[in-house]
Amino acid sequence: MKLIKLVNVKGEDVLARAIVTEEYNELLPKGTVLKNEYVDKLMNLGITEVYIEGGGITEAEALILKEEVKEKCKEQVQSVISRHTYKTDNSDMEILSHTTEDIISNILEDENVVEQVYEIKERSADIYEHSISVCSLSMLVALRLKLDKEAVRDIGIGCLLHELGLRYTTVEYENRDINGFSEKNLAEYKKHPIYGYSAIKDEDWLSQCSKDIILGHHERIDGSGYPLHTTNQRTELCIVEVCDFFDEVLCGIGYQRLKVHEVIEYLKIYKGLSFSADVVNELFTFVAVYPAGSIVVTSNGEKAEVIGQNKGFPERPILRLITDRQGNEVTDNITIDLLEHNSMFIKPYIG
Secondary structure, X not given: OEEEEHHHOOOOOEEOOOEEOOOOOEEEOOOOEOOHHHHHHHHHOOOOEEEEOOOOOOHHHOOOOOHHHHHHHHHHHHHHHHHHOOOOOOHHHHHHHHHHHHHXXXXXXXXXXXXXXXXXXXXXXXXXXXXXXXXXXXXXXXXXXXXXXXXXXXXXXXXXXXXXXXHHOXXXXXXXXXXXOOHHHHHHHOOHHHHHHHHHOOOOOOOHHHHHHHHHOOOOOOOOOOOOOOOOOOHHHHHHHHHHHHHHHHHOEOOOOOOHHHHHHHHHHHEOOOEOHHHHHHHXXXXXOOOOOOEEEEOOOOEEEEEEEEOOEEEEEEEEEEEOOOOOEOOOOOEEEHHHOOOOOEEEOOO
């Protein structure tokens, strides 16, 4: 869908989103062909813009990586890392530098890449999918912070290999909070960055920045991280620390899984303390707080489903009403764009 001025509507344009009044009365349903007489009436009502079908991807479908690209890259990472474990020859790992280039190219393919709001959803724990997700998130943050291409590439390769050390540990970490581990298991788990770094520290094709990411992705700017408790960190590492934590909690690697809005609230508390404020703030500009399909409650007491996002406003999504203020089921297709309802706020629905 795309948003256009009503004066630019052509006779064959089809409405992609229902037009409703402030009282949620539907004027025209989604799918209506915008005939000239409809346009005239809408203009008389003071409506100046409408959403029409076409124009590429919808807000709710914006993805950092195309699904086919993500799956291809995941297969490459899994193939390389699974073959690597306990091998002394790391020559095949250099393939991942090409994987990184594929991801960069895919991200930059969309000229609006830095303007989109992206939906990152909680999912099952998988270190390979996690590596791809952290890679794409971190590179997007780096691009938005205007780091040079070499730095973006170093971040990408480091992210694809950052969980290499987990292949060397037998501690169960999926959907488990490491703070509940025994002292022995916690100590073993916290060695995985060292295991990963030790495996690649002598590789000439890897930059020192990428190696530092593998070793330091669990560090924190206040020294509360591990394994070295460092505080003086380069921007590239600060980016990965935030994106790695964000995605780990969503998919349950070393943490109990949380919803996106819960992770965002946590990062709000610790930004500037454990995590770089600049990086956290940049992440917040493009990650949807409530992904499509989330059920929320409005400040008016209505229950609604998130059906889309607004560029530049991750906390102000587009809703479809499920129940009204009295709790009655809404059978009409009534949508609410929170950008058009500035006094309305939402919170998670707890059923």
